[in-house]
Structure formats: C-alpha cells, structure tokens
Amino acid sequence: MPEKIRTGCDGLDEVLHGGIPANTITVLMGAPGTGKTILAEQIAFSNASPETPVLYLSTVSEPLDKFIAHGQEYTFFDPKKVGTSVFYEDLGYMLRDRNITELPNIVADLFIRYRPSFVFIDSFKALADLYCGDKERRMVIYDLATALSAYKCTSILVGEYSQDTTTTLPEFAIADIVLSMLKYSTNVREQRFLKVEKLRGSDSITGAHAFSISFDGIEIFPRLLTPPIAPDYQPKIERVNSGIDTLDDLIAEGFWRGSTTLVAGPSGSGKTIMVLHFLRQGALNDETCLYVGFQENPAQLARVMQNLGWNSAELLADGRYELMYRSPVEMQLDSVAAELFRRVRKGEVQRVAIDAVGDLQRCSLDRERFADFIYALVQWFAVENVTCMMTLELAEMFEIHRISDNDVSNMADNLILLGYTKTADMKRTLRIMKTRGSAQDNRLHTLEITNRGVLVKPES
Numbered sequence: 001m002p003e004k005i006r007t008g009c010d011g012l013d014e015v016l017h018g019g020i021p022a023n024t025i026t027v028l029m030g031a032p033g034t035g036k037t038i039l040a041e042q043i044a045f046s047n048a049s050p051e052t053p054v055l056y057l058s059t060v061s062e063p064l065d066k067f068i069a070h071g072q073e074y075t076f077f078d079p080k081k082v083g084t085s086v087f088y089e090d091l092g093y094m095l096r097d098r099n100i101t102e103l104p105n106i107v108a109d110l111f112i113r114y115r116p117s118f119v120f121i122d123s124f125k126a127l128a129d130l131y132c133g134d135k136e137r138r139m140v141i142y143d144l145a146t147a148l149s150a151y152k153c154t155s156i157l158v159g160e161y162s163q164d165t166t167t168t169l170p171e172f173a174i175a176d177i178v179l180s181m182l183k184y185s186t187n188v189r190e191q192r193f194l195k196v197e198k199l200r201g202s203d204s205i206t207g208a209h210a211f212s213i214s215f216d217g218i219e220i221f222p223r224l225l226t227p228p229i230a231p232d233y234q235p236k237i238e239r240v241n242s243g244i245d246t247l248d249d250l251i252a253e254g255f256w257r258g259s260t261t262l263v264a265g266p267s268g269s270g271k272t273i274m275v276l277h278f279l280r281q282g283a284l285n286d287e288t289c290l291y292v293g294f295q296e297n298p299a300q301l302a303r304v305m306q307n308l309g310w311n312s313a314e315l316l317a318d319g320r321y322e323l324m325y326r327s328p329v330e331m332q333l334d335s336v337a338a339e340l341f342r343r344v345r346k347g348e349v350q351r352v353a354i355d356a357v358g359d360l361q362r363c364s365l366d367r368e369r370f371a372d373f374i375y376a377l378v379q380w381f382a383v384e385n386v387t388c389m390m391t392l393e394l395a396e397m398f399e400i401h402r403i404s405d406n407d408v409s410n411m412a413d414n415l416i417l418l419g420y421t422k423t424a425d426m427k428r429t430l431r432i433m434k435t436r437g438s439a440q441d442n443r444l445h446t447l448e449i450t451n452r453g454v455l456v457k458p459e460s
Helices: 009-016 036-045 064-071 100-114 126-132 134-150 169-173 271-284 298-307 312-318 334-345 357-363 367-383
Strands: 027-030 056-060 086-090 118-124 154-157 177-186 191-201 209-214 219-220 262-266 289-293 321-325 353-354 389-393 414-420 426-433 445-450 453-457
Touching: 009 209, 009 219, 027 036, 027 118, 027 169, 027 191, 036 056, 036 064, 036 118, 036 154, 036 219, 056 100, 056 126, 064 177, 100 126, 100 134, 118 126, 126 134, 126 154, 134 169, 154 357, 191 353, 191 426, 209 334, 219 334, 262 271, 262 367, 271 289, 271 353, 271 414, 271 453, 289 334, 298 312, 298 321, 321 334, 334 357, 334 367, 357 367, 357 389, 367 389
Parallel strands: 027 154, 027 177, 056 086, 056 118, 118 154, 262 389, 262 414, 289 321, 289 353, 353 389
Antiparallel strands: 177 191, 191 209, 209 219, 414 426, 426 445, 445 453
C-alpha cells in the first residue's frame, strides 16, 4: 500500500480512502470560483512543517501578494509558517524574460534551494496557456513530470480546466490523480461538488461529493452509500412504541427496532405532532432521540410542545431529546446526512424523526440521486438499529392517488397515510397502508388532535 498524505480535509481523506498517495502528481481542476486555491492552500498548510516544507508557486493568474492576502482570510492559514515551512515564489515573474522550456530547470533550482516535500503550481494552466504552443506544452509537461518524480515530492497542479480538456491536454496524461471541483446553480440555489476523475493505483468513493466553503476552508461531505452488511447481521427482534397507545394497538404493539416509518399526508393533517409523540415516548423510555427539522426552527417547535402540555425545556435539558434544524434554502443532501450521523454516533441516538423528506427532495439536483440517498439512509438506520419516522407532505387533501411516485414510500418499512374526510366538518383520518413483517389494521380511522396530543379512534 502506498503511503497516504492527509489533506487537512477529513471528508476528502475519506473519499480518497486515507488521503493523497505520496510522491504523486495531482491535477486540481475547476472553473474560476469553485474553491481550487482554497483547497490547495488548505492541503499546503496542514502538511507544512520544518521537516516537510511546502513550495507554493504562483503564476500569472494572480499577483503573489494578493495570493497571500486571500489565504489569510482562512483559519488554516498560519502566518508563522510563511517563510519557515511554506515558501511562496512568483513563477510568473521568473519566466517573464525566459522561455517556457526553462520551467523544469527553474523548478529544479527551487528544489535545491527549498528541498520541499510538497510543490503547488497555481495556476499551471494559466502559465501553460500563456507561454506554450501544443508541442512546447507536451515537452514542458513531460520534463516537469520527470523533475518532480526525481525529487520524490507530492505535487499539485491547479488550473481552470474544463471537462473537455481532460482527454487532450498532456497534464492529464502524466497526472496520477485528477480532482474536479464543480459548481451548479439552479434558480437561487448554488451547490458545489468534488469528483475524483482519476486515481492511479488506489481506490476512492466514486460520484459527486458535496462541499461547502467557510472561513475554516473546504468541508467535503462524502456521498452517502449503502452500508456494508456483516454476514452475521441480524435485526433486533424488539418492538418500539409510537407514543400513541391506540396507534400501537393497530400495528402489533409498535414498530420493529431499526425500521423506518413514513407518515404522509396533506398540510395540517397531524404529521409533525405524530413524530413529536414518537420522540417524546423514546425520551420517556430513556432513549436518546433526535428531531431533524427543516420548517419549524427550535423556538417554533418548543411552542408546539408547550401547546401540547409538554415541558419542552425539561425534555431538552437532559440531552435525551435533541433538535437539529437546517434551513431548506441552503441545504444539501449529504451535508445533512453527515451532521445527522455525527449526532447519532456521538449521542448513541436510538430514535430519529425527519420532518420532512420533501425538503430533502427539493434540494436534490437529481431524482435518481435522491432515491439512492433515501435507500442508503434507511439501510444505515437498520444496520445501526436506529428507529426512524419521516414525514412527507402530499398535495391532495382527500383522495390520495400518487403516494408511490415520491421515491420514499416503497423504501419505508411502514407507511401511515393521513387525510381528511370529504364532509362538512373535515375530520382527520388515519390509515395504515403498510407494516413490513407485521400484522396491521388497514381500515380508515379517525384521528383527533387535542391539547394533549394525538388520539386515534379505531373503527369498531
């Protein structure tokens, strides 16, 4: 196994199964504004030390002083390392009166001066585009690759490459690793992704991985995958009550531990109150519970609990009932999953409510990816014995016809459908459509919401 270099970005290390292989050449590509330089400097400063110095070569895309000024905006930038273990040089200035074919010799001279373990050239594409024709470019690239390999360093070439250049430009032929940073915009929403286009001699997590940019740098959220199932895995033979006694009577005394229940219905039908019952019962059973919400913020949710006669402060104070709120405006699927499972594992969470999966669906750029995400999410809950209840809002008020079109209902173990009667008093209704591996009463029942919560009145 080749030695792996940690990147200073835990998500990227996970995607690359441990980090960047040592003594390799990486091309870090993407359009302007995708975060290439931020990631490059994050890798540089996380690895820089007197024993492993970094040589960072700016070219003709930005002046060197501007380069350094931008880097200082981020927490990973350590000014004490500049000039001691991170050395910046202006390669564009050095080449101003020289031929591009001298680049390998210039780099060799800098190697002798600094003895770096890491070399970054940013932007290599801007340099090559300005000084090279096709023939010169190939010659310079191969000579540079030879020089970098001879000095046994880990190199990253940053550039504003487009996807159609990956099969034509020589830098992609000599690269051991190609990382692509992408940015998609739909209406007012903007999402960023990283892909591993090439990784020679190693494996990685394929597909597009979401990332965000903050003052801490780049944070990558590896794509949620279906969990590996151990050969001796056996689901727990244990029932979990819903917190609504009359509902448990209709589903063989509760849900299976590790199962996922979808509660679907129109606005105002009682979905959120049902999941609050589910979590409150878990907390009363001394289980750790997590509410993941995208509509009601924590203050609004506390008000709902108070209206039901529950002491929300007491529920939240002992840590058994946690709230995780994300605004649906700037949300991304895999960032939600990363935070969710971080909390699940840290707090040994046993019950999770997601309110509502429709918000997750709207933030997904791809319907197929959303379906894969929900499937993986349900499987992870099963493997970790986390019992989940999700809500889904339906547009139809009375006669529900399209429940199977949402890419969620078929993956849930249990399906509860809420609605209204087409009568003057518009009574709320509940019907159990599916309970996998359990008996069920699938008749239409009346559901009432009182100042003490939900009451299901089974039909006689």
